[in-house]
Amino acid sequence: MARNPRRRPYMRTLLIFLAAIVVIILGLWATLVLYFDEEKLKQIATEQVRAQTGRELIINGPLKLDFFPGISLVASDVELSGPENYSGPDLFTADEFRMSLSLMPLLSGNVETGDIGLQKAEVNIHTDLSGVSSLDGLAGGDAPAETDAPRSSVSTGQILLSGIRLNVTDAATDSRQVFVVERLQVDSFSYDKPVPFEFQGSLGDPPVISDIDLKGEVVVPSGAGPIQIARLEVDADLSGVAMGLSGSGEIQPGPPMAASFSDGRIRLGDSEFEAAFSYTDGPRPMIEATLEGEMLDVDALLASLPAAPTQSPEAGGDVDGDSAGDAPEDSPLLLLRDMDLDAELTLEEMKISGLTLNSIRTRLLAKNGIVTIDPLSGALAGGRLDAVGRVDLNAEPPSVSLSPVFDLENLGQALAPWGMDRFLTGSGVLDLELNARGLDVKSILGSLSGDGEYDFRDGSIKGLNLDGMVESLAARNIAEAVRTGVGGTTEFQTLEGVLSIQDGTISLPGMQIITELLGISGDVRLGMADLSLDGQIRVEGERLNQIPIALEGTLTQPRLVPDVGEALKEEAGRRVMDFLKKRSEREEEKEDGSDGG
Incomplete structure (x- = not known):
């Protein structure tokens, strides 16, 4: 078969070209x-x-x-x-x-x-x-600022x-x-162009915030100006609580370095908030922030944070339960020892320590390790709360002071979250001045102290029927009086006095109660941990002189022990005095008659 002579030049040319390419590649390599x-x-x-x-x-x-x-x-x-x-x-x-x-x-x-x-x-x-x-020197912070000098390409x-x-x-x-x-x-x-970025990771070791999934765009200017961050979307897990963040911001390299975040939305669980903040670096960094939203569950948020570590023996002091309040704490609030904060919070609802507050407005200001909360105001079931708080983070352990005023239209409704509405109802004002040490709930309750005053009207004390008890005592039926006194309800017109809190006990010295039949006074002590009752009240009515009644047991199972002997002594003394008075009056009448005769 004849060969095509035209193929040879093409094949030869191709082989020469490929050989040249190989030589060039080998030479370059x-x-x-x-x-x-x-x-x-x-x-x-x-x-x-x-x-x-x-x-x-x-x-x-x-x-x-x-x-x-x-x-x-x-x-x-x-x-x-x-x-x-x-x-x-x-x-x-x-x-x-x-x-x-x-x-x-x-x-x-x-x-x-x-x-x-x-x-x-x-x-x-x-x-x-x-x-x-x-990081010093990497951003050119030590060099003179060239505002118009572009960076190298x-x-x-x-x-x-x-x-x-x-x-x-x-x-x-x-x-x-x-x-x-x-x-x-x-x-x-590339400078001056939006650059998409993605991040997956965690914060903390062990992680405090895990499963972080972050996306956004960043624009770095070739000349002077802030770094722009746009379309920021973050999803993460805060110890079991789903959280998210979206918005835009900018970073000014400085010095000082400054950052801001605007048009932000924060999601915690099922709640969403609008947020904005600015940050300025320095010897004491400063953050200004605003947060507005529907509902914040502080209890759930605190429960999601890591527990404070226990005190090690090297740290000094006891490690038993009596000194638990002295253990070092790992509260996020301790960050404010080294930075300042001015934050305003507006919420439709907030849950804290079992209490639900509505229409919340508060401002948190931190300066040089002193944190003030002024005001903290909001509506609660049955009334309103207005408070001022102060935390000194420079003290060891940190000291906490709180001055709440409860203006209550329905005392029972306000006490319902703690189940205390089964003991007391009414309306009025409770004004407190409280102090504590530490930042966790256990430390605060263990060191809580303070005083205050209360003035309640038109309510009831449940579990005690003092009116019925006194009626039985007036009839000299002691057994019936004891049975009648426990259970039932004492309706009062006025319940007022002062209180003090010390060593886990609420003391009510000089308590005054006025009912339809009685005037009641006394000194009562209530254990905060076990609701134990201790003290004595004195009841007095039209048909009965003062009778001392000892309070024992607990708030859920009270025991009343009337001191009838003391009452009889008083009754006997009264009758003796009445007898002597009448005898004296008769003798005076006889003397007057003799003088007239």
């Missing part, structure tokens, strides 16, 4: 290998980092070029030091750093990278005892971080916060 040897690469990288940041880049492992599927720079076991005159951990350590490079832009003086990958790294944002941060491909641990520490306060970055992806970066 050989040139790159010869030029970019490992030591030269390390020297270039170290010098560039030192020139740009003033820091030392240490590559303990191999540094090499990978050519497939693209040209990539790969470094192993990498460390980046902190700034000069800094004492603390390295800013950065990583098992592997990978960056793909675009060669053509280098010829025009621009740095254009492709994808950047970082695996199993540890980043330390640390402030040493002299106040020097591991820099662009990257995708940035992917996995298995990263971020430690935020302060040597002066011995504080530590840990962020675990499971995955952080930033799409191709």
